[in-house]
Amino acid sequence: MNVLAKASALLAPGSSNKSIGPIGIDFGLESLHLVQLETGAGASPNVRARATLDYGCPRHEVLASPVKFRSLVKRALAADRFSGRKAVIAIPPDMFRTFSINYQSAEGADREAAAVLKVMKSRLDGDLASYVIDYLPVRSRSKNDERLALVAVSERQPIIDFLEQARKARLDVQALEIGPIAVCRLVGALSQNIESGNVLVINSGRRVSYLTLISGSDLLFDQQVEFGETSLIAQTAETLDISEDMARNLVMQTGVACAAGSDTSPIAVEEAGLLETMTEILKPHFLKLVEEIKRVCLYAAAETRGGAVSQIYLLGGIARWPGSEDLLSSLTGSRVDKIQDPLTLFRGEDGTTPWDGGTAPDVVVATGAALRGLQNHG
Numbered sequence: 392m393n394v395l396a397k398a399s400a401l402l403a404p405g406s407s408n409k410s411i412g413p414i415g416i417d418f419g420l421e422s423l424h425l426v427q428l429e430t431g432a433g434a435s436p437n438v439r440a441r442a443t444l445d446y447g448c449p450r451h452e453v454l455a456s457p458v459k460f461r462s463l464v465k466r467a468l469a470a471d472r473f474s475g476r477k478a479v480i481a482i483p484p485d486m487f488r489t490f491s492i493n494y495q496s497a498e499g500a501d502r503e504a505a506a507v508l509k510v511m512k513s514r515l516d517g518d519l520a521s522y523v524i525d526y527l528p529v530r531s532r533s534k535n536d537e538r539l540a541l542v543a544v545s546e547r548q549p550i551i552d553f554l555e556q557a558r559k560a561r562l563d564v565q566a567l568e569i570g571p572i573a574v575c576r577l578v579g580a581l582s583q584n585i586e587s588g589n590v591l592v593i594n595s596g597r598r599v600s601y602l603t604l605i606s607g608s609d610l611l612f613d614q615q616v617e618f619g620e621t622s623l624i625a626q627t628a629e630t631l632d633i634s635e636d637m638a639r640n641l642v643m644q645t646g647v648a649c650a651a652g653s654d655t656s657p658i659a660v661e662e663a664g665l666l667e668t669m670t671e672i673l674k675p676h677f678l679k680l681v682e683e684i685k686r687v688c689l690y691a692a693a694e695t696r697g698g699a700v701s702q703i704y705l706l707g708g709i710a711r712w713p714g715s716e717d718l719l720s721s722l723t724g725s726r727v728d729k730i731q732d733p734l735t736l737f738r739g740e741d742g743t744t745p746w747d748g749g750t751a752p753d754v755v756v757a758t759g760a761a762l763r764g765l766q767n768h769g
Contacts, residue, residue, distance in 0.1 A: 411439060413427070413475070413477035414426070414427045418481070419450075421446060422444060423453075438734050441751060442468075477563045478565060479761065480568075481570050482567055489543050490542045494537070511542060524543070550567070570601065573762075573763070574756065578603075591688070591700045591703045595708055596708065598622070616683045617679075624642065641669065648715070677718055680719075685723070702725075705728070708752050710730060710752055715729060733751070
């Protein structure tokens with residue numbers, strides 16, 4: 392069973408009634424992303440609507456201005472056939488921090504929460520009441536009573552202000568969540584072996600990327616790294632003394648790794664020479680990412696009693712680059728699969744996608760958020 396068929400089988404709802412999920416919303420670094428999924432009678436989910444709008448200014452200006460916030464949301468909702476105002480919103484990454492902590496397990500939810508808060512009290516400045524704290528316990532892998540948890544922490548007032556902006560934009564917020572949880576949910580539909588292995592997700596953005604480690608069905612680790620499409624294109628343009636637009640087109644044309652069994656015609660040889668040049672320019676930057684990947688793999692082995700990372704997924708903008716997964720596979724020694732566009736997982740009954748243009752590599756988090764809403768309402 393291929394990835395798309397597996398995803399459809401895992402996501403297929405039990406209800407025979409048509410269901411439209413809430414809108415998954417992600418305030419990305421440079422753009423707002425919206426995705427809404429729906430299901431028909433006995434059918435797997437498909438995309439009802441999606442939109443991506445650039446801010447036209449720094450993100451913090453949009454979040455601080457009720458007028459800009461409302462205007463952006465209004466234009467985004469009008470860009471496609473979104474239904475209703477119910478939304479699952481991913482908190483912007485600069486509004487929260489994640490911690491991996493060890494704590495003493497205790498019986499009962501209240502006692503467990505108290506144990507987590509006891510650890511966090513020594514990690515945070517000031518009164519815990521000034522923070523919004525949530526945690527995800529990871530199932531115990533040791534014989535003692537120590538457990539691992541991933542804790543998300545936000546300052547309370549910015550979250551209140553964010554929810555107020557959403558209210559003024561007439562959004563009915565069903566839930567707030569963090570991006571790593573949305574990614575974990577999406578990958579849970581992709582990985583055929585998620586219950587038995589460690590999965591690493593590389594969600595590549597324009598300026599930074601996120602490494603998310605999933606162990607079984609647990610979110611184990613999330614880290615931001617300085618690796619993005621913008622800096623790689625800029626480096627290529629500078630080295631070759633061409634414009635960034637030309638550098639981007641060149642990367643998309645040539646790719647960054649040779650395919651097995653390549654043609655040996657004169658034209659192919661010339662293209663291979665260009666490909667080799669591109670690979671040599673970009674390889675040092677990919678190696679920096681590989682060093683971060685190796686650290687995550689060591690962490691996975693330490694926390695899962697020797698468990699290896701059995702699968703790496705590459706998502707986001709760099710997943711569109713031809714050969715990017717092959718280059719990472721060769722540099723890491725691990726299997727890397729890429730998902731160029733998460734929306735291709737959700738097709739209509741005729742096998743076509745219900746939107747009218749382009750790929751959407753940046754909507755990973757919004758799609759994961761939309762999937763949560765559909766699961767909760769399907």
